[in-house]
Amino acid sequence: MPLFELGSRKPTTRDIALTVKAGGAEALTGAELRADEARYQEVSCKSALNPVKGMPFFNWTLNAYRGCTHGCHYCFARRYHAQFEMNAGDEFASVILVKVNIVEVLARELDRPSWQREKVAVGTATDPYQPIEGHYKLTRRSFEAFARARTPVSLVTKGPMVVRDRDVLLDVTRAAGCTVYMSVPTVDEDAWRTLEPGTAHPLQRLRAVRELTDAGINAGVLMAPIVPGFTSSRSKIERTIKAIADHGSRFVGCNVMHLQGGTRTHFMNFISREFPAMLPRFEKLYARKFAPATYRKEAQAMVRVLQDRYGLTRREDADSSAAAEPAGPDQAAEQVGFAWD
Numbered sequence: 001m002p003l004f005e006l007g008s009r010k011p012t013t014r015d016i017a018l019t020v021k022a023g024g025a026e027a028l029t030g031a032e033l034r035a036d037e038a039r040y041q042e043v044s045c046k047s048a049l050n051p052v053k054g055m056p057f058f059n060w061t062l063n064a065y066r067g068c069t070h071g072c073h074y075c076f077a078r079r080y081h082a083q084f085e086m087n088a089g090d091e092f093a094s095v096i097l098v099k100v101n102i103v104e105v106l107a108r109e110l111d112r113p114s115w116q117r118e119k120v121a122v123g124t125a126t127d128p129y130q131p132i133e134g135h136y137k138l139t140r141r142s143f144e145a146f147a148r149a150r151t152p153v154s155l156v157t158k159g160p161m162v163v164r165d166r167d168v169l170l171d172v173t174r175a176a177g178c179t180v181y182m183s184v185p186t187v188d189e190d191a192w193r194t195l196e197p198g199t200a201h202p203l204q205r206l207r208a209v210r211e212l213t214d215a216g217i218n219a220g221v222l223m224a225p226i227v228p229g230f231t232s233s234r235s236k237i238e239r240t241i242k243a244i245a246d247h248g249s250r251f252v253g254c255n256v257m258h259l260q261g262g263t264r265t266h267f268m269n270f271i272s273r274e275f276p277a278m279l280p281r282f283e284k285l286y287a288r289k290f291a292p293a294t295y296r297k298e299a300q301a302m303v304r305v306l307q308d309r310y311g312l313t314r315r316e317d318a319d320s321s322a323a324a325e326p327a328g329p330d331q332a333a334e335q336v337g338f339a340w341d
């Protein structure tokens with residue numbers, strides 16, 4: 001269904017999927033090309049909160065944006081773009097859906113007498129503080145709604161823009177509880193530039209953690225994910241943990257990269273194109289979704305020793321997927337680190 005038949009109403013994500021299926025992402029004629037060279041398609045949503053089963057730390061998720069211009073090559077959410085008939089490669093990072101009515105829908109849902117004030121995880125499918133949030137402020141306004149509804153929230157981001165919202169995060173903290181997980185997989189500059197091309201510098205993210213904790217917000221760091229061969233050496237992990245400790249993080253958690261679906265295809269293509277010599281090793285290590293348990297466990301002790309050395313609280317119950325993907329059966333064991341080299 002072409003978008004021009006929708007009149008003045010914003011298309012739904014289903015409209016988008018049908019349009020892209022018929023004509024590719026180029027058929028999204030209403031998508032606005034902005035200065036960052038990504039295209040932004042406004043959509044309307046019928047529901048804001050998504051129920052989640054099987055996660056121990058939250059019951060609901062909220063995602064105002066779909067797709068993420070941070071464009072991390074390992075991002076597990078890449079494969080979710082297939083829901084909109086788009087690919088997990090370039091289109092994940094360059095065609096962003098914006099749920100422009102999500103705050104109004106959320107407010108109605110939080111207003112229902114049946115709402116139990118269960119914990120909501122924000123940023124489970126894309127980053128709620130990717131740059132376009134500076135324009136739409138959907139994340140900020142969602143937190144205002146959570147504070148009013150006395151609903152506890154956790155949030156995962158790589159965006160230092162989160163400090164803009166210290167005031168509302170503090171309101172949620174006082175009203176119901178709020179935890180901010182800043183994702184900083186590594187402070188190694190080469191690895192950062194290679195793996196997370198659209199993100200802020202890791203130290204800028206850590207400074208944001210400092211600002212949040214100084215403001216009284218429960219904020220810490222997820223080294224998520226640790227990527228074999230790029231960020232997994234002992235020296236890089238130790239430098240990262242030391243930097244996390246130096247910036248006043250209240251806790252640290254970590255997980256190891258896993259690869260599935262479109263994310264796997266994208267990542268292996270990226271390695272094949274940019275680092276062909278590493279490809280056989282990745283293919284062996286990731287014969288399945290997760291790296292072998294023995295491999296992960298071997299390094300678990302190393303990470304724990306380093307956390308203890310630098311006085312960092314372990315966050316065993318950190319929302320383990322950084323952006324909180326539903327956990328696999330052995331995901332609890334993912335709270336580890338390991339060495340490749």
Ligand code: SF4
Nearest residue numbers: 068070072075126127
């Ligand atoms: S890992 Fe997070 S910041 Fe990176 S592309 Fe995915 S959603 Fe965006």
